[in-house]
């Protein structure tokens with residue numbers, strides 16, 4: 343698979359097979375995450391792998407609202423919680439000067455590294471941004487002053503899970519040359 347094929351193949355997978363995910367594959371995804379770029383190389387992230395079934399169900403439950411949103415997370419064999427750390431002081435200062443929270447940009451990059459690596463390994467992922475943050479902080483003993491950036495579900499896609507056509511804005515509405 344070349345890179346663009348990999349990008350086309352990655353999609354949010356919301357139905358998983360019961361097949362467990364080998365720990366070495368999860369670690370490979372986190373190696374890809376570890377190597378992601380970040381502002382001033384701050385690497386402002388921590389990754390919590392939630393694979394213990396009882397705890398995983400509780401964390402999954404904390405992403406669900408009234409059985410409408412994110413119920414699929416209950417059937418994901420692995421959940422990865424990405425905690426946002428404070429960047430280096432230099433980056434914090436630069437962010438304050440420029441009114442930017444670079445750590446949230448960094449978070450998105452590392453999260454996508456996880457999902458792309460998982461895709462290459464034949465795994466499916468879904469990034470989840472809708473979750474009960476205080477509840478997950480409590481469940482995983484995360485210090486209460488930390489923020490959770492994203493939750494990622496991971497597993498082998500269910501049998502017959504089809505690759506969907508990407509629905510995206512047209513390139514000419516997104517790109518311009520030399521001016522707005």
Ligand SMILES: Cc1cc2nc3c(=O)[nH]c(=O)nc-3n(C[C@H](O)[C@H](O)[C@H](O)COP(=O)(O)O)c2cc1C
Nearest residue numbers: 352353354355356412468469470471472473492508
């Ligand atoms: C920051 C972020 C938060 C997201 N939160 C959720 C979520 O809470 N639940 C969900 O089912 N999908 C969530 N998604 C997945 C998006 O809905 C999905 O990426 C988008 O519709 C494009 O589809 P694709 O990933 O299949 O290409 C999230 C994606 C991102 C990047």
